[in-house]
Amino acid sequence: MSNITIDAAVSDLRALLGDRLSTGPSVLDQHSHDEAYTKPVLPDAVAFPETTEEVSQILRICSKHGCPVVPYGVGSSLEGHIVPVQGGVTVDTSRMNTVLQINQSDLDAVVEPGVTRVQLNETLRATGLMFTVDPGADASLGGMAATRASGTNTVRYGTMADNVLALEVVLPDGQIIETGSRARKSSTGYDLTHLFIGSEGTLGIITKLTVKLYGQPEHIAAATCAFADIKSAVDTVIMAIQMGIPMARVELLDALTMKGMNLYNPDMSMPEEPHLFLEFHGSEAGVAEQVETFGAVVEEHGGSGFEWATKTEDRNRLWQARHNAYYASKALRAGCNGVVTDCCVPISALADCLMRATELAAASGFLAPMVGHVGDGNFHLLILVDPDSADELARAKILVEAVNMLALEFGGTVSGEHGIGSGKRKYLPQEHGAAYALMGVLKKAIDPGNIMNPGKLVTLN
Known part of the structure; x- marks a missing residue:
């Protein structure tokens, strides 16, 4: 990519955005890396749009000049997704952070891409509803859809792919399209919503999402238990699933992780053995029954120390420790x-x-x-x-x-x-076979200039 081409795009973008196009060193550095081990690369500029129309104009300009575009949420990805490996312009959607609609009767919400999961749940607190996809980091919903995120609640509530009903997307040429609807099912043509979910910014920029909501459970209980080995812990979960116990979360942490958690959390002193961390949702009686049944399965597989807590502060402490497992493990x-x-x-x-x-x-x-x-x-x-x-x-x-x-x-x-991202691209031909080539066909059809997050997910010949 020539400097002249990028300079021309940056000049046009500055005329459009003014001081919302940044070339400051600290801003460029912030957008040069994610949380992974991928080598940082500085973008040439960072754009901060505030509307879908501005995103459209940004992409029209970049398409005209053949300038690479990398969408950016909060930078919490782990495979180099948002590293601008060919330079160009990073489009930071953090200022598009409005919860546009909460449709309580239909259990859905319409949000801009910069809304984070914590922000949405804070907004929902008084409604009795909740958004359930929890990857640990307070990621933006646009980024979560682009990477098909999931997390600790997936066993009961599903991934982002299961929880997005509709999208507004700006294509590489600036065209704005809408996919899906607020209806819970449809039989009308290709499923374009799920084409963009998991596309990792290689096909367009998500500018609006309609997501599913769920009722906040009447009662929640968290539990932990230890096992002599990983196989016993996994077999416990398999039996519980086969028995139909509706676990809301079930996490496995090995002995090394537990050692790190004890080092990282001074008030924690749990056995350094493989553990399950669990959560159950439902009525008070239903949760008590689930916990009792699961406890029997734990005992059958030689588990020990089965303890459960219903107080919010105890549950939050447990899951905060789980979400900090990355940092706790680094304490080793x-x-x-x-x-x-x-x-x-x-x-x-x-x-x-x-x-x-x-x-x-x-x-x-x-x-x-x-x-x-x-x-x-x-x-x-x-x-x-x-x-x-x-x-x-x-x-x-x-x-x-x-x-x-x-x-x-x-x-x-x-x-x-x-x-x-770029970290695992080389494995895809082996996993997907001829279907991987079809991904390239779709990429070339939608983004013939290969400006959208080039060097990620698929390779164009």
Whole structure:
């Protein structure tokens, strides 16, 4: 991409946006990286639109000049999704952060892409409704849709793909389209909504979302229990699912993660053994029955220390500790960086896959704590590396590849929720076969100039 081309685009964008187009060093640096290990790259400029029409005009200008465009939410992604590997303009949607409608009777809301999940739930607090997708980070809903995010509530409420009814999207040439509707089902043509969910900014920029809401449960209970080994914990969850126990959350943390959590949280002193963290939603009587039934399954599989809490502050403390597992795990090795990977396999294969992954990590010589959304078959490996060691980073990437290939061997996928970005693109031909080539056809049809987040997800010839 020539500097003349980008300079011309930046000049036109400055005329459109004024001081909402930034080339300041600190702003460029903020938008040069996400939370992953991908090498940072500075954008040439960062645009801060406030309306869909401004996004449309930005893309018309960038399309005219052939200037790369990278959509940006809050930068919490983990596979280099928002790194502008070819420079160009980053479009930061954080100022498009209005909750436009709350439709209580229909259990849905219409929001701009910069609205975060915490912001939406704060707005919903007085309505008795809630938005359920919780990836841990306070991510923007536009970014969550673009990466097909999920998280701890998925076992009961589903992923972003299950919770988005409609989108407004600006295409690379500036055209504004609407996909889906507020109706709960439709049989009218291609499912374009789900084409853009998970497209990671390679097909357009999401400027409005209609999302599903759920009633806030009457009663909530959280629970923890420990196991001698990972297989017993996973088998407990499988039996609970087969019995139809409606768990709202069920998380697996291995012994290394629990050690890190005890180090990171001074008031925590839990056994350094594999643990399940759970949550149950429903009526008071229903939740009590669920907890009792699950406790019996835990006992059958040799679990111990089954404790549950219903006080909000106790539950929040538990889940805050879980959400901080990344930072807690880094406490195991002072000054380290974390190379993160996630995979997802059929639940019946999860225990065997986890044991094999643990063996691969041990053989590599790394400390690699593991957590998992075990009810979905999804697990995350955090490989702790010396940030100044190129050799360790290279060996960590070899371990990441081995774990991803392991997931495919077990009939799974190389990412259950982190997505592809540039970090996992090389695995897609093996996972998808001829279907991966079709993704390229779709990309070229919608974005023939390859300006939308180039170098990510798919490669155009």
